[in-house]
Amino acid sequence: MTNYPNIAVDVVLFSYFEKALNVLLIQRNIAPFIGQYALPGVFLKEDEMADNAALRALKDETNVQIAYLEQLYTITDLHRDPRQRIISISYFGLVNQNDFTLSDGNEDASFVEWVNVNEIPTRLAFDHGEILEMALTRLRTKVQYEPIGFELLPEWFTLTELYDMYRIILQKEFDRRNFTRKVMSYGLIKKTEHKTGGHVGRKGQLYEFDLERYTELAKTGVYFEI
Amino acid sequence: MTNYPNIAVDVVLFSYFEKALNVLLIQRNIAPFIGQYALPGVFLKEDEMADNAALRALKDETNVQIAYLEQLYTITDLHRDPRQRIISISYFGLVNQNDFTLSDGNEDASFVEWVNVNEIPTRLAFDHGEILEMALTRLRTKVQYEPIGFELLPEWFTLTELYDMYRIILQKEFDRRNFTRKVMSYGLIKKTEHKTGGHVGRKGQLYEFDLERYTELAKTGVYFEI
DNA sequence: TCAAAAGTGTTCCGAATACACCCATGA
DNA sequence: TCATGGGTGTATTCGGAACACTTTTGA
Numbered sequence: 001m002t003n004y005p006n007i008a009v010d011v012v013l014f015s016y017f018e019k020a021l022n023v024l025l026i027q028r029n030i031a032p033f034i035g036q037y038a039l040p041g042v043f044l045k046e047d048e049m050a051d052n053a054a055l056r057a058l059k060d061e062t063n064v065q066i067a068y069l070e071q072l073y074t075i076t077d078l079h080r081d082p083r084q085r086i087i088s089i090s091y092f093g094l095v096n097q098n099d100f101t102l103s104d105g106n107e108d109a110s111f112v113e114w115v116n117v118n119e120i121p122t123r124l125a126f127d128h129g130e131i132l133e134m135a136l137t138r139l140r141t142k143v144q145y146e147p148i149g150f151e152l153l154p155e156w157f158t159l160t161e162l163y164d165m166y167r168i169i170l171q172k173e174f175d176r177r178n179f180t181r182k183v184m185s186y187g188l189i190k191k192t193e194h195k196t197g198g199h200v201g202r203k204g205q206l207y208e209f210d211l212e213r214y215t216e217l218a219k220t221g222v223y224f225e226i
Numbered sequence: 227m228t229n230y231p232n233i234a235v236d237v238v239l240f241s242y243f244e245k246a247l248n249v250l251l252i253q254r255n256i257a258p259f260i261g262q263y264a265l266p267g268v269f270l271k272e273d274e275m276a277d278n279a280a281l282r283a284l285k286d287e288t289n290v291q292i293a294y295l296e297q298l299y300t301i302t303d304l305h306r307d308p309r310q311r312i313i314s315i316s317y318f319g320l321v322n323q324n325d326f327t328l329s330d331g332n333e334d335a336s337f338v339e340w341v342n343v344n345e346i347p348t349r350l351a352f353d354h355g356e357i358l359e360m361a362l363t364r365l366r367t368k369v370q371y372e373p374i375g376f377e378l379l380p381e382w383f384t385l386t387e388l389y390d391m392y393r394i395i396l397q398k399e400f401d402r403r404n405f406t407r408k409v410m411s412y413g414l415i416k417k418t419e420h421k422t423g424g425h426v427g428r429k430g431q432l433y434e435f436d437l438e439r440y441t442e443l444a445k446t447g448v449y450f451e452i
Numbered sequence: 453t454c455a456a457a458a459g460t461g462t463t464c465c466g467a468a469t470a471c472a473c474c475c476a477t478g479a
Numbered sequence: 480t481c482a483t484g485g486g487t488g489t490a491t492t493c494g495g496a497a498c499a500c501t502t503t504t505g506a
Contacts, residue, residue, distance in 0.1 A: 006230070007313070046311070050302040074300040074315050076276040085272070087233070089300050160485065177487070178469065201484030202476035386458070403460070404496065427457030428503035 003043035008086050009053035010041035010128065012072065012135035013062075013093045016152040020116045021169055023132060024061060024102075025124075026109035032082050033125030037115070039132065044089070054091040061112045063101050067151035068094040072135055080127045088126075092135045094151040143169055147188055147224040150209040156192055158204035159183070166226055179226070186224055187213055229269035234312050235279035236267035236354065238298065238361035239288075239319045242378040246342045247395055249358060250287060250328075251350075252335035258308050259351030263341070265358065270315070280317040287338045289327050293377035294320040298361055306353045314352075318361045320377040369395055373414055373450040376435040382418055384430035385409070392452055405452070412450055413439050 013024040025037045042057040044050060051069065058066060072090040080086065102112045115121075117136060124132065143149045149165060163179050183189065189207045196204040217224075239250040251263045268283040270276060277295065284292060298316040306312065328338045341347075343362060350358065369375045375391060389405050409415060415433045422430040443450075 004232070007233075044302070047304060049304065050300065071299060073297060074276065076270070076315070078273060078275065089302070158485080175470070177471090180487085182468090196485090197477095199484075200478055200482070202478095202486080204485055384458080401497070403498085406460085408495090422457090425457075426455070426505050428459080428505095430458060 003045055005043065006084070006086055007044040008041050008088045009044055009050050009057060009091065010039045010088050010131060011054045011057050011069075011091045011093055012039055012132055013058060013066070013095060014117075014135075014139060014152065015095045015097065015114055016165055016168070017097050017114075019164060019168060020118075022114035022116055023120070023135075024058075024112065025115045025120075026061065026112050028108065028125055029110040030108055036123065036125040037121050037128075038125035039090075039128045040109075040112075041088070050089045051091075053089075054093070058093065060106050061103055061109070062095070063103070064095050066093050067096045068148055072131070072138060075127065075131070077127070088131070090131045090135070092138055094139075094148060097152060097154050140170060144226050145223050147209070147214060150189075156194055156206035156208055158196060158206060160204065162189075162207075170226070182226070186217070188217070188224060228272055230272060231269065232310070232312055233270040234267050234314045235270055235276050235283060235317065236265045236314050236357060237280045237283050237317045237319055238265055238358055239284060239292070239321060240343075240361075240365060240378065241321045241323065241340055242391055242394070243323050243340075245390055245394060246344075247378075248340035248342055249346070249361075250284075250338065251341050251346075252287065252338050254334065254351055255336040256334055262349065262351040263347050263354075264351035265316075265354045266335075266338075267314070276315045277317075279315075280319070284319065286332050287329055287335070288321070289329070290321050292319050293322045294374055298357070298364060301353065301357070303353070314357070316357045316361070318364055320365075320374060323378060323380050366396055370452050371449050373412075373435070373440060376415075382420055382432035382434055384422060384432060386430065388415075388433075396452070408452070412443070414443070414450060 011024075015022045015024070024040060026040055028034055028036055028038050040057045040061050042053050042060075044053050048056075050071070054069060055066060070092055072092040075088045075090065078085050080088070102114070104111065120129075120132065123129065139148075143166070149162075149169065152165060153161060159180050160176075162183065163176050166179065167173060188210055190210045190213075192206045192208050194206040196206060237250075241248045241250070250266060252266055254260055254262055254264050266283045266287050268279050268286075270279045274282075276297070280295060281292060296318055298318040301314045301316065304311050306314070328340070330337065346355075346358065349355065365374075369392070375388075375395065378391060379387060385406050386402075388409065389402050392405065393399060414436055416436045416439075418432045418434050420432040422432060
């Protein structure tokens with residue numbers, strides 16, 4: 001099936017590891033904006049839904065399961081691409097902090113990289129800087145009323161890891177004891193039988209997200225709040 | 227300029243009057259879905275931004291200022307239109323409760339109507355029922371943390387009118403004194419020198435939305451909450 | 453004078469906040 | 480034994496929720 005030459009699907013994919021929030025960027029090796037960083041993207045195919053195009057854009061670049069994906073915004077500005085008018089349907093996604101590998105690039109990209117959101121190049125290709133800004137705002141807002149933050153962590157995590165992640169995403173300091181109490185009060189995470197190890201210091205209790213409990217709560221419209 | 231035959235812009239426009247939340251629907255007089263209710267919509271032109279297309283879709287049907295307009299969602303399902311694949315970029319808008327007239331219809335629509343959201347026909351054309359559902363959810367959510375509700379009221383309004391509107395939009399009963407206190411505490415509305423009249427009972431103090439105060443608050447990131 | 457709409461204060465309870473020390477472990 | 484990371488309780492404050500009667504006006 002052929003592509004729509006006028007509709008692109010671009011994705012802002014976030015990951016969290018080593019106490020940093022990262023976004024997946026590629027370096028373009030074709031015109032326009034050759035050499036500049038950009039978001040992964042593809043042209044929509046004529047028989048393809050945009051969600052699938054977003055997944056396809058990522059499949060070229062990473063080998064991981066996408067834990068969360070939602071539509072972000074559709075930009076219809078006339079001159080955002082110097083070649084011709086291209087409409088961008090943008091997506092916002094999260095991946096689990098599991099081991100995963102990035103590919104070496106493809107025909108569009110000389111390489112693919114996780115970039116710390118605090119170290120994003122000032123000029124990205126097209127209007128991708130604005131799209132990224134929008135995605136960051138959405139992530140920071142949404143993480144506060146829906147438990148999507150868990151999607152960025154591995155299956156088992158300590159309360160400290162969860163706490164650190166929220167601090168880093170929200171760029172805000174808050175009290176660890178109050179955070180713990182609040183998180184536990186929702187009953188959305190449950191103890192596992194496992195503990196951390198392989199590091200100095202006391203072993204940590206590992207928890208997991210209780211999906212069952214969440215879907216139950218979601219039905220009655222109760223919202224997670226940090 | 228020609229249209230993109232594969233991209234539609236559809237709008238869910240809300241109004242509030244006579245203690246009811248209403249949505250603008252047209253009755254189609256062309257195929258497909260002839261005779262059924264649908265959302266106002268147009269095909270995107272090749273040199274037109276989607277926001278402008280949304281305004282154009284409304285200009286055919288109403289003679290009022292659109293007080294608020296934001297993008298809702300882009301639907302890319304393959305078979306939502308029986309003729310061919312058409313992508314819909316949907317918008318969500320609000321109009322002031324001023325005097326305004328609806329037009330008599332145009333080539334696509336035999337008539338245009340404000341329909342109470344509690345009396346929406348069960349089957350709308352295309353997937354417009356789902357779009358409308360999404361818009362209602364967005365309105366009900368957003369009205370609780372951004373002061374967009376004011377866009378539905380005339381310039382001057384009483385606290386009772388404001389209170390009734392929130393009750394009706396949110397379909398929830400709450401205490402009028404608590405509501406008043408909360409609304410006043412933001413300083414977002416200010417007394418005018420005018421009072422209601424022409425009805426039985428005590429004259430009511432008329433208030434207006436303080437836009438200046440709002441933009442000031444918005445800068446520092448303070449949010450209105452009901 | 454009565455019906456209709458407008459206006460207004462206080463108490464109570466629960467949640468958010470502020471705050472600091474002990475525990476377990478491996479090097 | 481010490482450096483590192485994990486774990487936990489209480490007092491105070493503030494905001495949300497519950498609750499009912501008086502005032503003004505025009506018919």
